[in-house]
Amino acid sequence: MPAENRLFCAYLAANPGAARRYEAAKRxxxxxxxxxxxxYGAAKEETMTRLSAEALRWSRTG
Known part of the structure; x- marks a missing residue:
C-alpha cells in the first residue's frame, strides 16, 4: 500500500469525524x-482531496 494510502487510513482511524465525512461521501x-x-470515483474526489490534505497536515503536527 502506498504511503499516502497508509496516511489516509491512519488519519481516518484517528479522526472519527473525518471517517464519517468519508463514509457519507462514499454513500x-x-x-x-x-x-x-x-x-462514483469522480463524485467523491473533492472529499478525498480535502481529507487527504487534512491527513497531511495532521501527520506534520504529530
Missing part, C-alpha cells in the same frame, strides 16, 4: 452512480 457517490465506477 452519496454510490447512490448517485451505482452503475459507473468512474463516476
Amino acid at each position: 452519496r457517490a454510490a447512490e448517485l452512480h451505482p452503475d459507473s465506477r468512474a463516476r
Whole structure:
C-alpha cells in the first residue's frame, strides 16, 4: 500500500469525524452512480482531496 494510502487510513482511524465525512461521501457517490465506477470515483474526489490534505497536515503536527 502506498504511503499516502497508509496516511489516509491512519488519519481516518484517528479522526472519527473525518471517517464519517468519508463514509457519507462514499454513500452519496454510490447512490448517485451505482452503475459507473468512474463516476462514483469522480463524485467523491473533492472529499478525498480535502481529507487527504487534512491527513497531511495532521501527520506534520504529530
